Amino acid sequence: MKTDFKFSNLLGTVYRKGNLLFTPDGTCLLSPVGNQVSVFDLVQNTSYTLPFSHRTNIDRLDLSPKGNLLLTVDENGRAILTNFHRRIAIHHFSFKGRVSALKFSPSGRHFAVGVGRRLQIWQTPSTPGTETNGEIEFAPFVLHRDLAAHFDTIQNVEWSSDSRFLLTAAKDLTARVWSMDPEEGFEPTTLAGHRQGVVAAYFNASQEAIYTVSQDGALFRWEYVTKKDEETMEDISDARWRIVKKDFFMQNDAKVNCAAFHAPSNLLVVGFSNGLFGLYDLPEFNMIHLLSVSQSNIDVVTINKSGEWLAFGSSKHGQLLVWEWQSESYILKQQGHLDSMNALAYSPDGTKIITAADDGKIKVWDVKSGFCIVTFTEHTSGVTACQFAKKGSVLFTASLDGSVRAWDLIRYRNFRTFTAPSRLSFGSLAVDPSGEVVCAGSPDSFDIHVWSVQTGQLLDQLSGHEGPVSSLSFAADGNHLVSGSWDHTVRIWSIFGRSQTSEPLQLMSDILSVAFRPDGQQVAASTLDGQLSFWSVEDAVQQGAVDGRRDVSGGRRVADRRTAANAAGTKSFNRITYSADGSCILAGGNSKYICLYDVTTGSLIKKFTVSVNTSIDGTQEILNSRDLTEAGPRALIDETGEASDHEDRVDSTLPGAKRGDAGARTTRPEVRVTSVDFAPTGRAFCAASTEGLLIYSLDTDFIFDPIDLDITITPSSIIATLDAAKDAAVSGAADEDNTFLKALIMAFRLNEQKLLRVVYEAIPPSDIPHVVRSVPSVYLPRLLRFVAHAAEETPHLEFNLMWIESLFSSHGRYFKENTGQFAPELRAVQRAVDEIRENLKRLTEKNLYNLNYLLSKPVLANKKQSSALLAMETEDAEVDDEMVDGDEGEGEGEWIGLE
Template identity: 50%
Template structure:
């Protein structure tokens, strides 16, 4: 199994703090999630997270107009310049102060940074310029404000920019030093100026303040006050001009104004308030277009795309992200992550979905490919401790501290069964039989294992034998063997249907924290409190392997620790472990900053992954920083300075003192601690997921850029492969293509094999290439959406017929490829059913129309054809087709005015489908 996994996506967290950004085309949205940046493709329903990390949470981001350069700045003013296309970090820079806003100029040659009461303008790095010692070259520093600058807005021609400040003023500056006389202060507001905007023609400036006031400024004649009535205006002398307030409007909202944005082309003003309300105004006449609410929490940021159709809102309190289309009054994207610690996760059997359970009592279903939350279950009233799929993936089971185990229907998305014990106890683990007939639950309140029937919902049995609280349960995937671990330092193997133990209890030296069974049900691995991972043989209860993980764990220093990380004994054990699909590799993680991957046979560490580099989380530091130690010996990071904030709503503290998890959804006084509560391999074997403090981390193998030849000889070359293909030696060409492992070559050879020869090629194909063929076809159908799915299904059918016996005997080896094919078949089946239902009435209409046409005499058909306007009859005598010709060969109008489109392309490889428009 390959071990070159790399970070690919962050799920479970969609927004933390900072500003949101639309790309220039308006189809992608950039959102800061902690110390990373995520990108959501709103058209294709996909998302990804940039691989780089900041040292602290990101406070603001900026993207240039072409969408090639991305700058993100954290809370300490450390900036990272990234190539947004290739996702490569180009440069690190430290502004050495807190940055409140950053904006690229429309021309792209400059960007302005708001730091404290100053605005710094820097030149954008450009490859066309001469090589410089530093990519960042400062153009000029602008001053004039007496308090922190809150926002910066550029004019359309990039000549001027407006800055707003907490000193209740806004100022306009010129980029060129020749126009320094343009500088002017806009005063008159009675609270912080949140933002300022230019109109489309740059003749009007709008300023918005925190108290809900909107001022309109115009460059008009300056009023002249003179007592000399005889003074006459001299000809040819210009009248003095100045910026004056020509109109004042007020929002009159229940909360304070928090954020605002403006679309000059359509004159739309969008404002967000601290009570969760957002409004859309037509700014010319100050007409209220819409007013909606996204909750009771403050809206921290709002932005609008270039076309003015989509609005994006972010709320940091609960991590909400909303994309709203105001014209159709519909949501394009509505996502919210867990606001509490994620306790457990589970992959669906086909690997397309991820399910997470949290302390907030919610269960969320995430789509792996798109990264979006599909559904949220809220029936649990307490923390969710475990989730697990049934074998087919249509039923999900969950356990909770509210004393229930629930079964969820993932087709109708409802709770159809609830399992409880005779007495009220808290369930901390569960296990589901592979057949889906039996579900088991364990608790730390009692020493028994409860067994329910899924069909009837009745409690069948309670397994007694443990002398301590149950810590974990697991079922084997191939049979109904149940393994349980307890605080009594024993592991017991049960045969559920025989109601007995298959072997004697297995003794361990320490308390068992985690338990997992190999997919073939022959071995079991346990993680104990002393940091060891022990592997036992299930049949004879013998110890096979022992892995000491204490030396491999990277445990960070906490802020209140007065010693370095290597001297800390905290978290020196694995809280969760998981087997790979082939049973040769083991993943382990816990309350520390590392995920370890072990080779079981050799008992060695293959690779170690760092969970997070975010210094805003406790447990990521390694060394002491004496510069942050006060005279009293306290770390300055632990001092609560919220009372020194300038905003009243920021000074008010409703959080629980010292609370780190549970109960309160707000930001805690105590910092969150780094931990990984659950980890699991994907059934497709190309990825694994970890539920951590930062969110749901997904690591995957990028198979597109890996050249991995198999059994390669000197004679095997692309030219020789193509020569064999031209000679119609299809099997030889296919084997040579797989030995080279070049995707384009394999693709060409597969599609060059005639339909009549597929059976012969599959029959003579060596079994060593069977898994490679199935995997390649599965990835081609799933990831590249090949239109030739019927052609490839013929390949799969013949491979299964010819090598079915070998596949049955090597299930684990071929599991990942079969999961890919199963996932594709499920997807195609849903699409076919959807198209069939959508066109049910059309097919009935066409069938009835054809029968009516056949019943009409031939001499009467001509007159009826001339009267029809909706359809055209087939008048070609040489044509063998009967029925209807489609107008323009592309559309058909039914009697009720509904238009249907038909794929009329003769060269298309897809089957013609009737699609309702």
């Protein structure tokens, strides 16, 4: 089994804090999620997470006007410069203070940063005029100007369209106009008059007016004019920036949290603290819309370049919305779980992931797009377990509200609810592979409840455990059920057998999780003392054990007196699962590590670090002694009382809360892994953690594979080889060297997806069998996987099916002999073919009514008969009904029915 898993995507959370950002073309939205950045493609309906991460949560991010450079800054002022298109981190830099505003100039040569009350202008890290072939020659950060005049934190920075002037809005009730370079006759100007902090300030399209928005809901329009005498209308003072108009949003006690202005269309969007947002047409101040998009305050709003889409972010509920204001419709509406995730499950086809959380919600995530496609809210308390039936169209969930529910994932509805005779809360769940029986264990009772899915009746209560049942799992054949309990025993039940007694397997500590190997011959159990035990199902003999305490322990909490290696709470695995081939086992617990073990040898293969985000407790190995004060750790001292605004001083967190609101990050949640699961293909696994739903995969687009690579294999040489093959095909010359195959192998060696697609689609259909027969066996897995993805993504239906047919015709015996090696690829091909079949089926069913209608209409046999019939109609006004029915009449005219 391959174990080179790489982090590929972050699901489950869509927004935490910071500003949102549209790409210059307006099709993608960048959202800071903790210490990483997620990119949502609103046209292709997909999402991905950039592969770099900060040490703390991201506060600010901005893209250069060309869209090639992304600058992200975290809470500590540490910045990462990234090549956005290639997703490569170029440079790390520290601004030595918290950054409250960030903006690239329209020219792209500079960017402005608000560091506290100081405004810094930096040169963009590229040398102007040295761009060759689209590549940027890199230069380090160079400070252009450092300006200080504000008395409080700068909240917003805006550039003029010619990149000569800047506007800053600050908490000191003023906005200021700056010039990037000293200009003759210009002095920095202060725009004062607001009664509360200025949230934003903007130039209009002609740059002849300035709009300022304050927190108390006031909008001022400023113009560069002279003061005139009201009677004589003569100038009585010099020209300067003056308030020419005052407008107010009038939202009672709600304050303005954020604003965005689209200068070309004069559209102002304002988000309020009560969840409302308003659209206003300036300068007339006409209200276009006033809508509520969130139950909590709107933290950030932004507009795309065309001014059609508005993006809103709410950190309290983790909401992300993209709204098209002209059609009044949602382009994107996503929200993560409000509380920690407890369980997850891959669908049998590997296309969906189910997450269940303490907020009582069950979310269905599409793996390919990264979006939540449906949310179930029928449970009234935390959902503790979820599992699919074998076919994948039915989902079962267990909850602390005392119910186990069955969900139809085709119609998206709850069609069956199972309850116990007495009021119990359920904490574990197992489903028979046939989908006929569902079992659940409870922390309140020591029995295992067994229900019939078809009737909903309670079939049996399995007694034997002397402690709460913590975990359940069915074997693949459905004959055996394994249960783990806090009474230090694992029991294997034959629930369809005559006798339902079971002999306990005694362990040394409480059982936290049990799992069946896919072949049903082995059971794994995780205990509270950090041990993994492996038992034979047939003779109940222990086959091996792993001491995982040293592997899983890691990360020191702020209040810990001991080192990370000696911390008490991180010494066990909460959830374990087997890989698809049963050779490895994946384990996660209350620490920042996920461990992958080899079952046969018991050796640790790989450790995956869940997060390096120090905003979460338990990610640091060593604490900084400078953060330890006489009053205790600095991170636990409440410093909100020193804030200037009343809203910032109010602390609404519950005392002693460890989890808290995952979106607000106010209580320093601890890093935990509550559940892990392998994809059915074995090429990916996911983990439910404090950061969100992390997906690790072997299939990443940006992979450079240097195997068999030499200096002659370049994109240009591959294209040249392909052109030579095309010329040979056009001239009719025999391709003795099989040049198409050579180009395909070269493309696989370079492993550039776009180049692979070009070579693949350039091969003539007549040459496909010839190329496939000659493909070396070492490239067959990659070719199979590539063809499967092409069948899913490209519209070339017959072309892709010809490749699949040729592969199985030429190498079918080899695939059969090496089924284990090709299992993930064969599943991918089967999934692609099934999808093609379903699409064709839907298409034919849709056209069936049209075809029936056309077939039910009679038509004339030929023109001669039609002319004869026309002559008959002129003689007789009526046509005999029998002739219409298709029977032969006395005349020459005859109707031919198509039925």
